Amino acid sequence: MDYLLEGVQQGIGLLFSGDIETWSAIAVSLQASMLSITTALIIGAPAGFVLGYYDFPGRKQLRAVFDTLLALPTVVVGLLVYGFISSRGPLGTMELLFTVSGIVAAQTILILPIVISLTASAIESLDMRLRNTLITLGASRHQIVLTSLNEAKIAVMTAAVTAYGRAISEVGISMMIGGNIKWHTRTITTAIALESGKGNFAMGIALGLVLLAIAFAVNASLIILKRLSK
Amino acid sequence: MINETTTEHFIVRDLEYAYSRNFRLQVPHLAVHRGQSLGISGPNGCGKSTLLRLLAFLETPRAGSIELVPAAGGDTKRLHHRVTLLLQDHYLLKRSVFENVAYGLRIRGDRENLRDRVFRALQDSGLPPEQFAGRKWYELSGGEARRVSLASRLILKPEALLLDEPVANIDRESALLVKDIINTLKERDNMTLIISSHDQTWLGSVTDSIIQMRDGKITGFLYENTLRGPWQPDIDGLWSMEVPGNGRIIAPQPPSPGSQGILDPAHIIIATREQAGMSAQNMLRGTVASMEQVRDSDTISVKVKTGAMTFTCSVTRHAAENLQIIPGKTVWLIFKASSIRWE
Numbered sequence: 001m002d003y004l005l006e007g008v009q010q011g012i013g014l015l016f017s018g019d020i021e022t023w024s025a026i027a028v029s030l031q032a033s034m035l036s037i038t039t040a041l042i043i044g045a046p047a048g049f050v051l052g053y054y055d056f057p058g059r060k061q062l063r064a065v066f067d068t069l070l071a072l073p074t075v076v077v078g079l080l081v082y083g084f085i086s087s088r089g090p091l092g093t094m095e096l097l098f099t100v101s102g103i104v105a106a107q108t109i110l111i112l113p114i115v116i117s118l119t120a121s122a123i124e125s126l127d128m129r130l131r132n133t134l135i136t137l138g139a140s141r142h143q144i145v146l147t148s149l150n151e152a153k154i155a156v157m158t159a160a161v162t163a164y165g166r167a168i169s170e171v172g173i174s175m176m177i178g179g180n181i182k183w184h185t186r187t188i189t190t191a192i193a194l195e196s197g198k199g200n201f202a203m204g205i206a207l208g209l210v211l212l213a214i215a216f217a218v219n220a221s222l223i224i225l226k227r228l229s230k
Numbered sequence: 231m232i233n234e235t236t237t238e239h240f241i242v243r244d245l246e247y248a249y250s251r252n253f254r255l256q257v258p259h260l261a262v263h264r265g266q267s268l269g270i271s272g273p274n275g276c277g278k279s280t281l282l283r284l285l286a287f288l289e290t291p292r293a294g295s296i297e298l299v300p301a302a303g304g305d306t307k308r309l310h311h312r313v314t315l316l317l318q319d320h321y322l323l324k325r326s327v328f329e330n331v332a333y334g335l336r337i338r339g340d341r342e343n344l345r346d347r348v349f350r351a352l353q354d355s356g357l358p359p360e361q362f363a364g365r366k367w368y369e370l371s372g373g374e375a376r377r378v379s380l381a382s383r384l385i386l387k388p389e390a391l392l393l394d395e396p397v398a399n400i401d402r403e404s405a406l407l408v409k410d411i412i413n414t415l416k417e418r419d420n421m422t423l424i425i426s427s428h429d430q431t432w433l434g435s436v437t438d439s440i441i442q443m444r445d446g447k448i449t450g451f452l453y454e455n456t457l458r459g460p461w462q463p464d465i466d467g468l469w470s471m472e473v474p475g476n477g478r479i480i481a482p483q484p485p486s487p488g489s490q491g492i493l494d495p496a497h498i499i500i501a502t503r504e505q506a507g508m509s510a511q512n513m514l515r516g517t518v519a520s521m522e523q524v525r526d527s528d529t530i531s532v533k534v535k536t537g538a539m540t541f542t543c544s545v546t547r548h549a550a551e552n553l554q555i556i557p558g559k560t561v562w563l564i565f566k567a568s569s570i571r572w573e
Contacts, residue, residue, distance in 0.1 A: 127321055129321035130321055130323075132321075133317065133323075136286060136288065136310065136316075136383075137333060138334055138337060138338065139310075
């Protein structure tokens with residue numbers, strides 16, 4: 001047990017001493033996860049609205065597909081994206097492999113079904129009277145979309161937080177697509193995996209603490225937003 | 231059924247709508263005049279709400295058409311900016327009362343004097359603005375929430391306001407307030423109002439005429455005139471009420487000063503000249519607003535605007551031709567005090 005406690009003490013020391021290697025992994029993780037959640041929300045929130053709001057042929061089947069993709073294994077996404085962006089792949093010329101951009105693209109694919117599916121559920125659970133009320137008040141189509149998303153903002157924010165949690169905590173994609181390159185594509189999770197393998201618990205624990213702190217901060221901000229929106 | 235005149239606001243032709251095998255709405259023809267206050271009455275499930283939703287362009291008819299006639303020189307902006315419906319099952323956005331009322335103007339990009347206009351709309355709806363503007367949607371009673379919904383529509387100043395069961399499930403005080411608001415809209419803003427209610431007495435107190443519906447069809451028109459009072463003692467043991475802007479109406483003693491008098495259209499005589507030496511106590515000068523031929527009959531229903539009131543009178547086609555009555559013509563309405571009965 002002593003070595004674990006020692007690891008926690010050393011980890012806190014690394015964080016507060018401003019260890020460059022530790023903070024580099026944190027910065028890459030935050031950069032990749034923020035970009036991927038932003039991209040996923042830009043694409044996923046309107047797509048989720050359409051899926052939850054409109055009734056069109058194939059809607060139920062599409063909904064089932066996105067619900068199934070909620071449990072998409074990260075290594076499967078990593079493998080598929082790797083196949084596309086490796087030098088032999090159809091998108092090889094984009095040179096995304098072993099870059100933060102590559103991680104962002106793959107993480108977006110991973111969390112997009114979460115945003116779409118949970119946003120669709122949020123929209124489906126909206127009061128049926130909302131649409132008619134907005135129409136009678138003269139709202140145009142895009143105003144109906146924006147107001148409906150606003151009415152469901154707590155549920156959409158919960159979807160965003162869930163998706164962000166998945167992005168920042170995944171290992172498979174960052175490892176396969178990023179390549180765990182020190183100073184460049186090493187993320188919190190790949191660094192924990194690597195350092196733990198090497199027996200360097202201090203850095204692993206330091207990064208683990210940061211990961212927990214991020215998770216706590218994100219959830220705390222959601223709770224505050226919920227209170228503010230009341 | 232109806233001779234169309236230039237004052238028509240809504241013209242419904244061969245309207246058909248169905249939402250299940252068991253229910254079909256059919257309205258071969260219906261005209262609602264600009265500034266008219268039309269009531270829709272009938273039992274639950276007769277199609278009142280469906281007809282209102284169609285008139286509000288919330289639903290698309292399966293067949294036929296609804297024309298919203300623009301005013302001369304008026305704009306032809308989006309239909310939903312010209313007509314608004316307060317749903318029976320109204321809904322408030324999850325935001326403050328102020329933001330709920332301001333929503334319609336915000337989405338139109340109209341932010342001029344927003345605070346003043348929101349406060350005025352709340353005031354018009356019987357809600358003290360300082361007390362209610364900052365409240366959240368969940369801090370209101372059912373009647374207050376309905377009035378906020380009404381305020382959010384009044385602020386838009388639509389050409390036509392449609393109200394679906396506006397006094398259902400609200401207390402008596404709120405119902406009286408809604409009645410006052412509606413009467414103000416009629417007299418001050420000359421807004422076209424179409425109101426559904428299963429409470430025919432209440433409906434009669436706020437509308438010029440009432441259509442009756444059953445099983446998705448209009449089965450008839452109620453043209454009785456409602457004289458709302460208040461009544462005060464007059465000469466010779468008779469009582470009278472003021473006609474805003476046009477004299478007074480003499481009646482026998484009412485059960486109470488707040489009683490509503492009912493005047494059958496058939497008891498009103500239309501004259502094209504002022505008459506003298508009559509036994510009838512009441513003679514009001516007015517202007518013909520519209521004329522409609524009552525379905526399958528030789529009777530013409532003539533609406534005459536006198537001061538702030540509109541009277542419905544019945545004449546035969548022959549009499550209408552002889553008198554050469556046309557919309558816009560000045561006429562005199564003559565009726566006996568004794569022809570007024572009490573509710």
